[in-house]
Amino acid sequence: MDVPIIAPDVPVYAHPGDAGADLVAAEAVRLEPGERALVGTGVRIALPEGYVAFVVPRSGLAAKHGITVVNAPGTIDAGYRGEIKVILLNTDRAQAHDIAVGDRIAQIIVMPVPRAVFIPVETLPDSVRGEGGFGSTGYQKDGVLA
Ligand SMILES: O=c1ccn([C@H]2C[C@H](O)[C@@H](COP(=O)(O)OP(=O)(O)OP(=O)(O)O)O2)c(=O)[nH]1
Numbered sequence: 001m002d003v004p005i006i007a008p009d010v011p012v013y014a015h016p017g018d019a020g021a022d023l024v025a026a027e028a029v030r031l032e033p034g035e036r037a038l039v040g041t042g043v044r045i046a047l048p049e050g051y052v053a054f055v056v057p058r059s060g061l062a063a064k065h066g067i068t069v070v071n072a073p074g075t076i077d078a079g080y081r082g083e084i085k086v087i088l089l090n091t092d093r094a095q096a097h098d099i100a101v102g103d104r105i106a107q108i109i110v111m112p113v114p115r116a117v118f119i120p121v122e123t124l125p126d127s128v129r130g131e132g133g134f135g136s137t138g139y140q141k142d143g144v145l146a
């Protein structure tokens, strides 16, 4: 599907079948331990109605350097025409991390999204799960279901 874009670096899918296309930094920033920063990508897009783009972390940056996206997944609304920015967080407690212009800092995933029509009702239809949540199915600890 075609998505009009204005960008110094057009996001690239690294491999066929990849869900995410990499976003690169349009500005240099140093993230001290525990620090976050709003990092510009220079990218502006026009998604068709009925689609959303999610800004999500790159697992390599997260695993190697503790760099994540604070609000993951960041939501890019179809009507948004401003610059896509990434709210990066350095979760490492000791190491600062330097982002240079052109570094791949996050990835963008484009998805179809239905428009919900919320209908106020008095009672909801039954379901197997019912109101159970927040660990209601238990969890596995040392091989034992707790
Ligand atoms: O990681 C993100 C998240 C959002 N946005 C842009 C696109 C999105 O369409 C807009 C608004 O995002 P959101 O609705 O998440 O933020 P908000 O705090 O609710 O702001 P608003 O009142 O503008 O909706 O900001 C980004 O560039 N990066």
Ligand SMILES: [Mg+2]
Pocket (backbone or CB within 6 Å): none
């Ligand atoms: Mg909003």
